[in-house]
Structures are given as C-alpha cells and as structure tokens.
Amino acid sequence: MSLISVKNLSVAYGANTVLRNVDFQLDPGEIVTIVGPNGSGKTSLLRAIIGATKPAAGTVTLKPGLKIGYVPQRLHIDPTLPITVERFMRLTGKVTKADCQTALEAAGVPSLLKRQMSQLSGGQFQRVMLAHALINHPDVLLLDEATQGLDQPGSAAFYQQIESVRRDTGCAVLMISHELHVVMSASDRVICLNGHVCCEGAPEIVASAPEYRALFGTGTGGALALYRHDHDHNHDHDHPQSHEAAE
Structure with missing residues (x-):
C-alpha cells in the first residue's frame, strides 16, 4: 500500500487555482523530489498532504497510522533566546x-x-532540524526547500545525509527543491510541477523531457551528469568536502 496517495487534487486560494488535477503517490522507502518554478504549487501540495490546506477537489489519503517528519524551509529562532539543541529537540514532547x-x-x-541553537552554522541548523524530524521515527520525511541558504557543497552533503537516513531507517522521502543539479541525483523519481504534473519519472527521463526543458532549459542535463560523477566519487573516496559542509 502507498504511504501517501493523491487523486485528482486541486487547490485554490479564492479565485486563484494553484494546483489542478494532480495525481501522485509515495511508496515505502522511495525518495521523490518535486521540482517546478516559483508559484507552481509545490508547497501547496505539501500543505495539502499534511492537512494544512483543504483541497478544492480531489482526495489525499494517508496510510493509517502514518508518521510524518517535517523539515521546513526555514525556522526563525530569536538569537537572544538561550536554548540548547537538546532543549529545542525535547520541545516535541516525551x-x-x-x-x-x-x-x-x-x-x-x-x-x-x-550547543546553543544561536551558535549553529546554517548547515548545522538544518541538520538539527532534520534530527528533530527524525526523533519520532517517521515513515515519511517531508522537506520543503530544506537547503535554502546553504552553499552547493553544503546542499550536496545534506542530500547525501538524506540518502543515508533512507538507507538506515527505510523511511520514504518527499522533498521540494530548486537545486536541480543536486536533488535529481539523490532521487528515485522526480515530479515536475507547474500547476499540474508536467512530467514525472526517473531523473534522467525527466531531465530530457520537453516539458521539463521548456521550464528549466537544457543546461541542467549536463549539470546532472557532472554531479552524478562527483556524487559517486564522494561515496567511493570519502571526499573531505562533504564533512566540512556538514559542520
């Protein structure tokens, strides 16, 4: 059974329909990335899945008992607030x-x-947010532009960590990202969204689809191939850059 199943979903804010007739499912253990231009409905889809936005039409069905861990795009914590990482993580409950x-x-x-939350680097902060999402052993991790503000090595290291989490825990991952060159190599399946599903499939298939190229141009394919090589190299030779980015 799919963990998440979306059927014929439409989302509207007043007279503005941002998503129309979206079909989507997430199966156990897979990493799916949603890409699309600004205003394409990516965050609206995530909000509909977690119940924060009510669909104008269609259905969202979650597997009974499904546990979701959520990593937001950004979270502002007052830098003058003295709160350690441990205390922040224990705010979730018992x-x-x-x-x-x-x-x-x-x-x-x-x-x-x-460590104090206010003393963390951007990369460390996002890792703590990831840990916060993992603490209750979720079946699904949802990430909404979770590497916004990180540099490319930091983003690459973060997504490699996501792959490690999936490998070690078996949880499925659904993420939104604008960093096509990094994300596509870390995904089993990519969904290109622009108010509706333009195309979907394995990263290589989507990167060469006319609908995708119409939105993002043709340069991404080369970046994808280049990153795939570097990504494999990192795994084989324990590239030091990934460790620096994690700090």
Whole structure:
C-alpha cells in the first residue's frame, strides 16, 4: 500500500487555482523530489498532504497510522533566546536525552547536543532540524526547500545525509527543491510541477523531457551528469568536502 496517495487534487486560494488535477503517490522507502518554478504549487501540495490546506477537489489519503517528519524551509529562532539543541529537540514532547542523541547521530551531527541553537552554522541548523524530524521515527520525511541558504557543497552533503537516513531507517522521502543539479541525483523519481504534473519519472527521463526543458532549459542535463560523477566519487573516496559542509 502507498504511504501517501493523491487523486485528482486541486487547490485554490479564492479565485486563484494553484494546483489542478494532480495525481501522485509515495511508496515505502522511495525518495521523490518535486521540482517546478516559483508559484507552481509545490508547497501547496505539501500543505495539502499534511492537512494544512483543504483541497478544492480531489482526495489525499494517508496510510493509517502514518508518521510524518517535517523539515521546513526555514525556522526563525530569536538569537537572544538561550536554548540548547537538546532543549529545542525535547520541545516535541516525551523524548529522552538518548533519543535526541540518536537522532543527531542519524542527521550526521552527533556532537551538537549541548550547543546553543544561536551558535549553529546554517548547515548545522538544518541538520538539527532534520534530527528533530527524525526523533519520532517517521515513515515519511517531508522537506520543503530544506537547503535554502546553504552553499552547493553544503546542499550536496545534506542530500547525501538524506540518502543515508533512507538507507538506515527505510523511511520514504518527499522533498521540494530548486537545486536541480543536486536533488535529481539523490532521487528515485522526480515530479515536475507547474500547476499540474508536467512530467514525472526517473531523473534522467525527466531531465530530457520537453516539458521539463521548456521550464528549466537544457543546461541542467549536463549539470546532472557532472554531479552524478562527483556524487559517486564522494561515496567511493570519502571526499573531505562533504564533512566540512556538514559542520
């Protein structure tokens, strides 16, 4: 059974229809990325899935008992607020220090437990947000532009961590991103959205689809191939750049 099933979904804000007749499903263990230009309805789809936006038409069906971990695009924490990573993570409810430590290890930042949230770099902050999403052992991770503001090595390292999480926990991942060159190589399936589903499939298929190229141009295919090579190289040779980005 699919974890998430979207049928004939339309979303409207007043007279403005932002999504029309979207069909989508997420199966156990897969990484699916949604790409599309600004205003294409990507975040609206995520909001409909988590129940924050009511569909104008169609249905969203979640597998019974489905646990979702959510990594937002950004979260502002007052820099003058003294709150440690551990305390921030324990705001979710009844979790132990050991739970926090395990989640931080899964997110690739095991040494941050006692650090102040205000002292974290952008990359560290996003890793803590990832750990926060992992703490209750979700079946699905939802990421809304989770690497916004990170540089390319930082983004690449973050997405490699997502692949590690999927490998180690078996959770499915649904993410929105504008970083085509990085995300496409980390995905099993890509959905190109522009108010409706323009095209979907394996990354290589979508990158060569006329609908995709009409939106994003033809340069991405070369970047995708280049990143795939570097991505494999990182795995084979433990490229130091990925460790720097994680810090």
